[in-house]
Amino acid sequence: MNIAPAWLKTFCTVCDSGSFTRAADALGLTQAAVSQHIAHIEHVVGPVFLRRGRKIEIMPSGRALLQYARDVDAASHRLAHAISPDRSHAGTIRLATPGSSGLRIYDALLDLQARHPDISVDHRFAPTDDIINAVVGNRVELGIITHMPDDPRLRVRKIGIEPLELIIPATVKIKNFKDLCDLGFIDHPDGASMATRLLGQVFGDFSGVKQIPCRGFSNQITLILEPVARGFGFTILPRFARKAFRAQDQIAIHDHGPRVFDTLYAISRAEWPLSALSETVLDEIHRVIADQDGPSA
Numbered sequence: 001m002n003i004a005p006a007w008l009k010t011f012c013t014v015c016d017s018g019s020f021t022r023a024a025d026a027l028g029l030t031q032a033a034v035s036q037h038i039a040h041i042e043h044v045v046g047p048v049f050l051r052r053g054r055k056i057e058i059m060p061s062g063r064a065l066l067q068y069a070r071d072v073d074a075a076s077h078r079l080a081h082a083i084s085p086d087r088s089h090a091g092t093i094r095l096a097t098p099g100s101s102g103l104r105i106y107d108a109l110l111d112l113q114a115r116h117p118d119i120s121v122d123h124r125f126a127p128t129d130d131i132i133n134a135v136v137g138n139r140v141e142l143g144i145i146t147h148m149p150d151d152p153r154l155r156v157r158k159i160g161i162e163p164l165e166l167i168i169p170a171t172v173k174i175k176n177f178k179d180l181c182d183l184g185f186i187d188h189p190d191g192a193s194m195a196t197r198l199l200g201q202v203f204g205d206f207s208g209v210k211q212i213p214c215r216g217f218s219n220q221i222t223l224i225l226e227p228v229a230r231g232f233g234f235t236i237l238p239r240f241a242r243k244a245f246r247a248q249d250q251i252a253i254h255d256h257g258p259r260v261f262d263t264l265y266a267i268s269r270a271e272w273p274l275s276a277l278s279e280t281v282l283d284e285i286h287r288v289i290a291d292q293d294g295p296s297a
Contacts, residue, residue, distance in 0.1 A: 003041055003044055003045075006037065007038075008069050008072075010023060010027060011038060011041055011062075012073075012137065015062070016137040020056070026137070047062075048062030070271070073138060077269075077271070087275070091119065091275070092121075094122040094139070095143065096142075097123070097143070097144040098126075098127070098131075099241070100237065100241040101144060101289070102123070103222075103240055103241060103244040104240040105123075106123050108284055108287075109284065119277065124140065131144070131145050132151065132154070135267050135268060135269060136154070141274070142266060142267070142274075143268070144264055144267075146265070148265060149267060153269060154268070157267075158264070158265055159285060159286045160264050161264065162262040163238065163239045164239075164259075164261065165242055165254075166198060166202070166253065166256060167234060167236070167242055167253060169228055169229065169230070169252070170249060170250050171231060177205050180203075183234050184212065184214065184215035185213065185215060185233055186214075187214050187217040188219060188235065191209075192209045195209045195236045196209055198236050201260055202257070202258075216232055225237070228251055229245075
């Protein structure tokens with residue numbers, strides 16, 4: 001079959017993303033280049049997509065081609081793993097993580113790179129769905145996510161827990177839920193979910209995040225605690241994000257029980273074994289995550 005590997009990669013990315021535009025962004029190509037690659041493929045095998053406005057549907061010939069591409073990709077990875085020497089401390093590791101745990105993981109991987117200069121770290125911060133798509137689309141080899149995925153294409157390994165913390169200004173004391181409402185909430189993309197899980201366990205009169213006045217919002221993990229430090233409100237964050245904050249003396253962790261955790265899972269493609277370097281990196285991630293499982297500090 002006379003289809004260039006670059007065209008096949010573009011085709012698979014369109015299938016995974018469901019959009020020519022998103023595929024172009026993921027591959028660093030123009031949308032015109034993506035369309036050209038698909039046109040080349042359709043010249044060889046016939047129509048692969050049914051286009052309805054901006055929506056696309058994979059046609060039977062496209063599904064057959066996608067399975068062929070997956071088989072070729074899996075075979076290529078198995079061959080590389082079988083014939084390559086042990087490179088457990090050399091090469092490029094491509095991974096994606098959430099912002100919170102990723103702050104600690106990235107720092108640890110830079111330490112690993114300092115000990116083994118032949119390692120190169122390609123680390124992306126992303127939400128869970130984007131991480132899953134990146135692993136399935138072979139844009140990263142490893143992903144770290146906070147819920148168990150339901151996708152047979154993925155290998156899943158539990159690597160630890162991520163404690164959630166109720167973080168308040170250092171000058172504030174919280175005695176009850178009313179004090180939190182008076183203080184107000186600093187929201188973030190996962191704020192409502194985290195607040196619901198933690199506050200629902202800690203405060204018996206909690207009946208939803210919407211009853212708490214919102215005093216601010218940020219989608220940058222390193223900036224969420226800035227308004228808290230200035231006394232504008234409280235927030236809920238994983239401990240990894242809190243520990244990375246520059247001004248620990250300006251914030252405090254409300255002492256409460258029971259403790260609430262997210263479970264962290266490492267994901268990779270199920271069709272082929274992990275590289276020796278990925279195994280090394282997973283061991284390092286597991287170590288740094290386990291180090292955080294004890295009491296708050």
